[in-house]
Amino acid sequence: MLKRLVIKEIKDLLRDRKILFGMIFMPLIIYIVMGAVFGAATKYSVEQVKETLSFGVKLAVIDLDKGPFSDMLLQYLRKSNATVTKLDTLTDISRLIEADKYMAVIVVPQGFSKNISSGVPGYLKVYVELTDISITSTSLANAITGIITSFKEYISSLIITKATHLSPRFVANPINVVSHVVLAGKYYSMASLSAFYGQLFMLPIVPMIVIGYAASIAATSIGVEKEEKTLEVLLTLPISRKIIALAKLSGTLIIALMASISTMVGFYFYMRGIYSSESFGEEFAVESTSILNIIGISGLALYALSIFLTVMLASTLGLYLGSFGENVRSAQSMVGFIWMLVFLPLYAAMFIDFKLSPLVVSIGVSLIPFTAPLITLKSAIIGNMLYGVISIVSTTTILALAVYLMSKRFEGEKLLIGKPGRRKKQIRLPRYKFF
């Protein structure tokens, strides 16, 4: 009986174009297209910057110093493939950029060379044109200031060599520091910190997406029954009302899982699309330190259990709240706030530090429904399962309460007669008129 109902649920929901496209195909397509578009746009920008730099940037140097170091700057810029125009007097900079189409103007003040020679920093004023508020424009501005920065390093190495006969590279980095972080008695490189941080933000996204879909699909499932007037017949079939509710939950979970896989595949392609472009290539080096590796099999099992329980809770609440609606739209609106219930505690839980926070606060956060995936994860990472277990027990208790409320709702007559206060008054018919 259950299998029959679940198959019907899946068939009916999947054949609904709104669900099929809105929840399964659209996230996949949108993320892939977004990734491709952003990736292509970034790649285009990078190529444009490279092309501009290869033809040589047009620079104006107002040399008020006329000393050896300003000469050195001019030579350095010319070697960097820049087209450099030397001006001897201070001119209107904005006119140079606007009218004469210089991409940057560098002002070398009087005393620049004297300062450096005497061991006092010299000053340069650099004005770079921002042609537009765009990735291309800002990247180009960065590339131009980058040339000046490399000149600064060049001068620095000259001074070091002359003064000390030591390697400039050594002077810049006389000590190599190898730092480690210690987490739950295990050592990780400092680079892992940024990886942990990134994963801490990314990991809740998975349960959040699944929870959101589950609540929405469950509400749709009951909303459709009411809208299409199929609920009355369903409730008179020779099957237990609990089986009907369970079938709806099972169908919801399967569709939510499909929708989530589709979203995550789309999200993967989106991230790949963005970060595969050359400008980000090195920065997006994937860290080998995965939180999922750290927590081990038992932690992973607890994490999976917490996701399952929260998704079940969201589905049950979706089904329960959706049953108050009269159609799909009103059922959906009933569950709209579940997103907020999920989103806020889940992200709030990210900032809790179990070791530094008072015990009452830590336990309080662990008791909040929908924080379970993050709490179990953090609990497994620090190697203290207390909070994870509290969170699981709390979620299970709330789930049991939600299931009880839902089964009561399915067994009672209010599922059909709706809100009592909104019933129309009995119609008073004119006497003797039958129709």
Add this chain to the structure above:
Amino acid sequence: MSNIVVFVEDLVKVYPGNIVAVDHLSFKVYEGEIYGLIGPNGAGKTTTLRIIATLLKPTRGKVVVDGYDVVKDADKVRKLISYLPEEAGAYRNLTGLEYLEFMAGFYARNKGEREEMVEEAVRISGLGDRIHDKIATYSKGMKRRLLLARTLMVKPRLAILDEPTSGLDVVHAIHVRNIIRDYARKHGITILLSSHNMLEVEYLCDRVGILHKGKLYVEDHPRELLRKYNASNLEEVFSKLVSSHA
């Protein structure tokens, strides 16, 4: 006297807001009988049928189907009945055949019985090749025929039909009435139906109960009622009853 299939005694249903939908209603339906509850909109017909179908709970009174109480033994009652609501729909994304197979699965004991039920339903519905199309593409008449076929195919102990020809044009209404009458006679199924269409009731029912404001004014064979009240049709009977109770 035949066995009693439906036994309703002193039934009262009060909705929230103190709205009395059914007011001390009592009647019996015998085995193999087609019994019609008639009355205007708001008379309490649908509420009564919904209580018998285990969808609503009575505020007071006793309702028994084939020996089982509709509140205490709701699960057993559901095995005996097949219910067609007035505004019933079907799963629009399934084909007509898939819908029938899905429904038959809850009643059939084996695959052979299920196939037999579906075959019978396809015949009753008269949908022909359209049975393989999605229900979303069906007209209102086709959908109603499909739903009626679904209700009857399981050969229930009691078929509860709420306004079986609701929203149908004359041609489809006649077709549906013929199906109900022929099927009930052929298989000896007890049918309890509601209608506000007097012609339909006169044509179909062995006995009728006239309801008004939740009360049963009178019940008898349609011809007997016409004779008793010296009326040419049931509408006239109803008018006379209402004026005598005013």
